[in-house]
Amino acid sequence: MNQPSLAELLETSAQGRRIHKEEALLLAREAEFFDLGIAAQAIRMRRHPEELVSYVADRNINYSNVCVCACKFCAFFRAPGHAGGYVLSRDELARKIEETQAVGGTQILLQGSHHPSLPLAFYLDMLAFIKARYPEIHIHAFSPPEIMHIAKLSSLAPREVLKEFIQAGLDSIPGGGAEILVDRVRKLVSPNKCSAGQWLEIMRLAHELGLKTTATMMFGHCETLEERIEHLLVLRRLQDETGGFTAFIPWTFQPDHTRLPLPKTTSITYLRTLALARIVLDNIPNVQVSWVTMGSKIAQLGLFFGANDFGSTMIEENVVAASGVHFRMSRSDIETTLQEAGFRPAQRRMDYSLLEPAKRAD
Template sequence: MKSIETMVEKIGQGYHPNREDALKLLIDGDLLQLGKLADSIRRRRHPENLVTFVVDRNINYTNICESKCRFCAFYRDEAAPDAFVLAEEEIFEKIEELVAVGGTQLLMQGGLHPALGIEWFERLFQAIKARFPQVQNHSLSPAEITQIAQVSRLTVTEALRRLKEAGLDSVPGGGAEILVDRIRREISPKKIGWEGWAAVMHEAARLGMPTTATMMFGSTESPADIVEHIYRVRELQMDGGSFTAFIPWTYQSGNTELGGKSATGVEYLKVLALSRIVLDNVPNIQASWVTQGAKMAQVALFFGANDLGGTMLEENVVAAAGCHFRMSMAEMVELIHGAGFRAAQRTTLYNIVKEY
């Protein structure tokens, strides 16, 4: 068994850790030692000292969901008094507000609705693309795409192809949680297994669609499960994946059936750093200010992150669990400058829109 010091030195020289190495780093590694290693890798990959963000809006088109994940405080039954499906005009108004502030990314996500089929999404996406051609439609999770396919009696490939033709530009990595089925059965038993998630992402990449990968940790998983998740993302990318970024974020326990406690700041930073160390084939690591707040996101820039995600004019899912961090574009730029970096607004595909 290699010592932590030997392992860190070898990784710094270009050695790629295996699962056993990564688990030892996560459990026994010193926080600052891991952070320094991840930071050196980030600086090597992104030597321009630039931290990016995207101006986006997360529109939750429905809160009706059959999955009823135990960690989620947002979903509602179809008969619930506060259940909703947004009307098209409401959605268009929200996108108009996004465009008015220079936004470029639309993130539409909802629940696994039992009745919304492919035609509903095709009409909506076609209308969005006609009205707002400058906006990247970065929407739906693998679980939602699988649900749409099942409701419409299509294969995932057919559903994805039709959604792309209607105006879906890229697929975000929501619903990944932990890519270990034992954990998924505990926290989201009605949602697709990890291989189902992977199949959608593989097919999206095959169709030429950019994707992202996420990880929600701090619920019931072990350190070994976290390591397995990160390696499964790496292996999917090696097998022709199109992940532009990896976004680890922490479970928020408020108002949820699952309850428990959220991960600590130290745990978050160690996982973030390990992500940058292991995912040598994913270009960008994103800090989660939505769950961590501005100050921790600033620290994360020295633990491997080179991107702060979206300004999010609207966010409802994490907020439903009692987490209400907000940030304007000016605050985002100030945060980045305060940490000693150059700040730039980017597109979904990491093209620079404007430097600040």
């Protein structure tokens, strides 16, 4: 079969034809900036015909920053024994959840680090404490590398850990710790973290056990363009099998205060990657912008490059903030930003059901 021309490729992919690796590479390398955006936006508008952009009101709560992984891109962690290490007390956890609820938050994204000694019971008690005290809060918690780490520390199979977490109150899993799902890259930037295969396996298990999860990509560090595309393709393959990913969330590596002194990825590369993701990931329904790393103006542009969701309010965010990037938005800031871009804002839950009808743009 003849390889389609770039123009044919843009046209047929915009119509929804699944593209393969070489075609994705051709688009990534040669498509004009706006042509790529237009193709991605055609797919987005077909999938989500209403001019509505959703967001979730939540808070990132990092229960601990004590970590044995020492990923080179991370400015957040503290090595065991460091004076700045912490584990949140129950009182601090409760205060953070109550503050979240007070401003209309419905969920917490609960993530930590790879703590060297917290036992399984610590995590189970934390989940049970939250569920008993705040039954209406959705607990979106523990990235695949954390789950793999906890399983190893407890000498349990990851499936057993997941089952225990679900029983204790876990509602869904965030797609953190994916970085780039290619082991060559992982060995360079996060050599002590789980492999790409293990990340995917935890997600497969979670989906089999009935949990919904998100998928992420942190790009713009040691990966090649081919490896970025490989990342998208392994997610697409798993989604074909399980259908468990609700959304894809790409963001750019933030180099300040890290051990990877690389130049920052440009907004153009971010928007091109967002558009390419919408085109390649034809089976993941939602694509989020990352205003936390890109700021509100580039995030608005992302809504014309294939994204249909504004992510979350992140009442608290510590990991990106540790690299010196401090974008902040309240619920009303997000709603105004979406209306200014011509969309109707709608607060949603993790599963993308809406809390109330979307607001008008005018």
